[in-house]
Amino acid sequence: MAENRQTKARKERTRKPPPPLDPVMLDAIAVRYVERFQTTRARLVRLLRQKLRQRGWEEGLPAADPEAVAERMVQLGYVNDQAFAEARTRGLVRRGMGAGRVKQALAAYGVDSELVAAAVSDVDALGAAVDFAHRKRLGPFGPPVTEPKARMKQLGAMARAGHGYEVAKRVVDARSEEELED
Secondary structure, eight states: OOHHHHHHHHHHHHHHOOOOBBHHHHHHHHHHHHHSOOOOOHHHHHHHHHHHHHBOTTTTTOOHHHHHHHHHHHHHTTTOOOHHHHHHHHHHHHHHHHHHHHHHHHHTTTTTTTHHHHHHHTHHHHHHHHHHHHHHHHHHSSSOSSHHHHHHHHHHHHTTOOOHHHHHHHHOOOOOOOHHOO
16 A cells, blocks of 8 residues: 555656647647637636646747637637627526626626626516525525514625615515515
């Protein structure tokens, strides 16, 4: 047993660093990433820059251009920011997240503000808030709230999920599910 640990430790110490990148390897990294994950152009550029920082660029070659690689992936149809924004919005709304949280998540992925606005425009604010309240047992879906502190905690949870104050207040203060449907 001890020999196996020592041998493994010795191999880890003597492992060669990966070779510096060249244009073919940079393209291969991009293709491998987009075949595994739906992503945005900005996120792909960020990934490629990170790989360049980690491994370096082979000397004697023209400077690396992650933006050009990402643009080629967009032109080939492997990366589509609009489809990404729509899919991510549907997933977050299904989980009960509000428009604020959706905007924040899409901005973190580097989606253009116009695409974010278009994706969020179709969000049913009350429906998403009701779904969130149902999942988290808030408002009419949980035990009755008698203390102001408990009500504030529920409103805080709704706010962190990206719901506006008016919608959150309506859901938390509802006495029954029927009241929310009206």
